[in-house]
Structure formats: C-alpha cells, structure tokens
Amino acid sequence: MSDASGKAASPAADRTLTVLEALVRAEEPLTLTALAKAAGVPLATCASIAYTLEQRGYAVRRVVGRSHFWRPTLRLYGLAIELVRKVDLPSLVQADLRRLAESLGMPAHVGILEDASVVYVAKASTPGFVQFDTYRGKVAPFDLTALGRAIAAHLPEAELKPLLSRLSRGVGPKAAAPDPGQFLALLAKVRADGYAIESEEEQAEIACLAAPFFDAEGAVAGAVGVTGFARQLVGEKRKAAVRGVVQVGQEVSRRLGFVV
Incomplete structure (x- = not known):
C-alpha cells in the first residue's frame, strides 16, 4: 500500500x-x-x-x-510452495463467478491451459431450462474457445509456437480451416482489445467471451469467461459481458499477486 x-x-x-x-x-x-x-x-x-x-x-x-x-x-x-498449495483457484474465484453469472444471466467459467486444451476448472450456473454443455472438468481445443484465446494471446512465443500446429476446426457455421497466420492476427486483436470472443465456430448458435488473468510473475494463469447464445452476446449485452469478465480477470490477478 x-x-x-x-x-x-x-x-x-x-x-x-x-x-x-x-x-x-x-x-x-x-x-x-x-x-x-x-x-x-x-x-x-x-x-x-x-x-x-x-x-x-x-x-x-x-x-x-x-x-x-x-x-x-x-x-x-x-514459502512459495506452501502458498501454491493453499491457493485453490476454484474457491478463489467462485464468488466472483456467481456474481458475474447472476448479473448477466449467463453461466460463467474459469479455464486454464493444459497442453493444447482448455480445462474448465470452475463454473457458476444460472437457473433456467437451458443449460449449456460446460462443466467443471470439460476439456476443449484451446483455439476454439474464448477462454483459450484469451490465454494464448499472452503466452510467450516459445510456448505459443508449438500450439500453432495443433489448431482445430469447429463444427459451427462460422468455422474456418485452421490457419496459423490468421490465428496470430486474431491473438494480436485479443491483446489489443483486452478480451477474446468466439461465436458459432466451435458449435452452432453458441458464443463465448473471456478475459485473461495473471499470476504474481506476470505470466498468464488462466481466463474467466461467459457462455451464451450468439444472438445474446451483441450490443449492450456484449458490452456488459466485456466489462464483467475484464473486471473479474483483474480482481483474480490482484488476488494472485499481480501488480500492474
């Protein structure tokens, strides 16, 4: 202070x-x-x-x-090892995810990068008949989720380069053939914007939006995001979602010891 x-x-x-x-x-x-x-x-x-x-x-x-x-x-x-053992990421973020999900009316998640996949390690659901196919423990291609893109945009070049040969193609109507050059351009936009979005690429009608968070060393540690129907994540709703995930990402970064 x-x-x-x-x-x-x-x-x-x-x-x-x-x-x-x-x-x-x-x-x-x-x-x-x-x-x-x-x-x-x-x-x-x-x-x-x-x-x-x-x-x-x-x-x-x-x-x-x-x-x-x-x-x-x-x-x-x-001391660092003791601290790592005490930091339970799902517990650390759960209250924030709940508030985010309730404020937007969309499920909220936290994901981390494991190899070339994003693993969903925490989730806050919303009440209602429609429940999206996201759950704690879900594994998805890193490049087909906003969570993975938000993380990949901040990886060191040495860590990102091997992943470029492992890009996937989604089954949604907006899916395109994997292209490392285009993906790098996308990641540059994610860094500039401060958040990532994926809309109807992984699957039809579904979109997700996410922002990264960082550890005490300044390395990207994961991302927080929301999932909804693509028709929902537009206009003011999208702006509110951007504000929400960015704010939670910044708060989680602060708790992990990251200082801007």
Missing part, C-alpha cells in the same frame, strides 16, 4: 523487499556494493538488510579474501 504521493507505507519494508528482489534477479552472487547499487539503496542500509536476511535464512554469503558475495537461498521457494 502507498499513500497519495506514491510513497511506500513502510519504507523499511519496501527497501528490504527491493534488496531481496535484487538478490533473486541477479545472475551471480553480488558484493554488498553491487547489491546496494542494483537495489538503489544506501550501502549501510543494504548491509543491515543483507545481514538480517542471512539471519533469517533468506540469504547466504561466501567470503573470498576481503569480499563477501551474497546470494539468495531456496527458503523463498519453500
């Missing part, structure tokens, strides 16, 4: 985290002088922080002559 001027609420904590981040990001052990320069903090302050991190087990040093070379330990990794 920061005040209106942008200053950290706790400068001491802010400096400590900055030093720790500099240690983790360094390609090799650093002297105190180099660490202070990388973190942008005074040398004496950096030394106090480094010795404290050493006492707490987050850093170690190697003495070479009169120089001390510092590096982080894997204690942070242990």
Whole structure:
C-alpha cells in the first residue's frame, strides 16, 4: 500500500523487499556494493538488510579474501510452495463467478491451459431450462474457445509456437480451416482489445467471451469467461459481458499477486 504521493507505507519494508528482489534477479552472487547499487539503496542500509536476511535464512554469503558475495537461498521457494498449495483457484474465484453469472444471466467459467486444451476448472450456473454443455472438468481445443484465446494471446512465443500446429476446426457455421497466420492476427486483436470472443465456430448458435488473468510473475494463469447464445452476446449485452469478465480477470490477478 502507498499513500497519495506514491510513497511506500513502510519504507523499511519496501527497501528490504527491493534488496531481496535484487538478490533473486541477479545472475551471480553480488558484493554488498553491487547489491546496494542494483537495489538503489544506501550501502549501510543494504548491509543491515543483507545481514538480517542471512539471519533469517533468506540469504547466504561466501567470503573470498576481503569480499563477501551474497546470494539468495531456496527458503523463498519453500514459502512459495506452501502458498501454491493453499491457493485453490476454484474457491478463489467462485464468488466472483456467481456474481458475474447472476448479473448477466449467463453461466460463467474459469479455464486454464493444459497442453493444447482448455480445462474448465470452475463454473457458476444460472437457473433456467437451458443449460449449456460446460462443466467443471470439460476439456476443449484451446483455439476454439474464448477462454483459450484469451490465454494464448499472452503466452510467450516459445510456448505459443508449438500450439500453432495443433489448431482445430469447429463444427459451427462460422468455422474456418485452421490457419496459423490468421490465428496470430486474431491473438494480436485479443491483446489489443483486452478480451477474446468466439461465436458459432466451435458449435452452432453458441458464443463465448473471456478475459485473461495473471499470476504474481506476470505470466498468464488462466481466463474467466461467459457462455451464451450468439444472438445474446451483441450490443449492450456484449458490452456488459466485456466489462464483467475484464473486471473479474483483474480482481483474480490482484488476488494472485499481480501488480500492474
């Protein structure tokens, strides 16, 4: 948290985290002088922080002559593993999905990418006679869903490239032959718009709209979306759906530790 001027609420904590981040990001052990320069903090302050991190087990040093070379330990990794075990994505998003589904009158979902498929890991249904064929555990081609497109648009090139040879063709009336070039152009539009849409490509009369969310490292972690009849996701309804999925995506990103 920061005040209106942008200053950290706790400068001491802010400096400590900055030093720790500099240690983790360094390609090799650093002297105190180099660490202070990388973190942008005074040398004496950096030394106090480094010795404290050493006492707490987050850093170690190697003495070479009169120089001390510092590096982080894997204690942070242990904390991260504990956190990952506690983060239950379906539980994390369920209340938001319920509100989204109720506000739009459409089922809402969260999907993650597994290989070349999107797996639906959470869903909030809406009451009514019509129930769409979406459920927790459903697997679908990543390129034929708005969820998958929202995720793929933010993948690093090295992760996206192998997927381009695994594009699918839907059975809907608007389905087209898989084309890597056209799909890349589509993903560029998704990035620019901030959301993805698929309409009557995977199957007739059905459309879906989704926005991505990101983890603490800034990597895309999944997407939140809604599904409805294609004739529904138009005009003001579509605008409301865009606002809804984008807002939920941003909220989930915040909970996962992503900071813009």
